[in-house]
Amino acid sequence: MRQKETMLNTLLKENKVTMSKLSDDEIGNDHVSANIETPLRDDAFEMSDTKKIEKIEFHFKEIMHTLGLDLTDDSLKGTPNRVAKMYIQEIFSGLNPDNKPKIALFENKYQYDQMLVEKDISFYSNCEHHFVPIFGKAHIAYISSGTVIGLSKLNRIVQYFAKRPQVQERLTEQVFHALEYILGTDNIAVVIDAKHYCVAARGVEDTGSSTVTSKLGGAFKNDPTTRAEFMSIVNK
Numbered sequence: 001m002r003q004k005e006t007m008l009n010t011l012l013k014e015n016k017v018t019m020s021k022l023s024d025d026e027i028g029n030d031h032v033s034a035n036i037e038t039p040l041r042d043d044a045f046e047m048s049d050t051k052k053i054e055k056i057e058f059h060f061k062e063i064m065h066t067l068g069l070d071l072t073d074d075s076l077k078g079t080p081n082r083v084a085k086m087y088i089q090e091i092f093s094g095l096n097p098d099n100k101p102k103i104a105l106f107e108n109k110y111q112y113d114q115m116l117v118e119k120d121i122s123f124y125s126n127c128e129h130h131f132v133p134i135f136g137k138a139h140i141a142y143i144s145s146g147t148v149i150g151l152s153k154l155n156r157i158v159q160y161f162a163k164r165p166q167v168q169e170r171l172t173e174q175v176f177h178a179l180e181y182i183l184g185t186d187n188i189a190v191v192i193d194a195k196h197y198c199v200a201a202r203g204v205e206d207t208g209s210s211t212v213t214s215k216l217g218g219a220f221k222n223d224p225t226t227r228a229e230f231m232s233i234v235n236k
């Protein structure tokens with residue numbers, strides 16, 4: 001599953017810098033990541049969700065208190081619990097493999113052997129370096145090797161991996177490799193076009209830019225006609 005030549009490796013090679021020479025702040029602000037697996041500890045799911053919500057609520061209350069906020073205020077007092085529930089049950093629910101979407105595959109009865117493109121899949125994720133939103137669109141394509149997947153499932157796979165603290169390159173890789181595994185083919189293409197709140201609202205404060213990442217496999221990578229057809233559909 002691991003990519004030998006990640007975007008970062010290429011980057012590092014070209015710039016002749018090594019990760020160890022970058023400070024944690026620089027790594028965070030430049031949103032580099034070296035690993036396609038989300039860095040989780042082995043004991044990540046030993047604690048129950050209920051207990052996690054309790055703990056996050058406690059610590060988030062501390063953060064708000066430290067900021068000087070009055071937690072007896074009617075509008076604020078429920079916030080720590082709301083944030084904790086939102087983290088565990090919604091925006092970071094994709095960390096837990098129990099929440100992986102159930103995927104049913106179907107036989108390719110129509111013998112459709114051309115590319116299938118699912119465009120403009122909206123998603124919301126969160127930057128793992130700043131814990132603020134990344135949001136945008138994913139475009140996915142595959143050429144069936146004999147099985148097909150329900151269209152809504154393509155959507156669910158994107159949502160599952162988006163609901164983690166993320167970097168966009170890893171999200172792209174994770175969606176790609178999940179589809180490669182599920183569909184049993186490397187004729188897969190994933191393009192993600194997203195805005196990063198941490199770039200728009202802080203740091204360089206650039207509201208106009210968006211980040212595009214892509215991962216192309218099989219014919220999408222090697223056959224110029226297939227790639228051109230996919231790109232023209234995505235850019236339409």
Ligand SMILES: [Zn+2]
Binds near residue numbers: 028031131199
């Ligand atoms: Zn960020």
